[in-house]
Amino acid sequence: MSVAIDVAATGDVPATGSGPSSRLTITCHEIGAALGVAGLTATAGDLATQAGLIAAYNRAFAVTVGVLATLLVLTALAVPRGKPCATVSSHGAHRPRPGRPWRKTRRFPR
Secondary structure (H helix, E strand, O other), rough: OHHHHHHHHHOOHHHHHHHHHHHHHHHHHHHHHHHHHHHHHHOOOOOHHHHHHHHHHHHHHHHHHHHHHHHHHHHHHHHOOOOOOOOOOOOOOOOOEEEOOOOOOOOOOO
């Protein structure tokens, strides 16, 4: 899943900006994970007793299901339907700079 998100986030970024774009994507992923764990822990409540721990799992899972259902609906409404446009390139498929012919170079000596 992380590779698909990285490709979607950095696919249209020029080669010179791919490093900062990738770092920003990873940073946002880590911040989102930390906020998610903090939110579920706050929702769970009393984790000190066994009865509180059992009730906490039910609350945390109910909140998780609600958040995921909301995100599913928002994604279904936000993602356009149809074919992707032809100008979208895949990750790593950079075009040559103008005025410079595209040359294949050997990476490994024979």
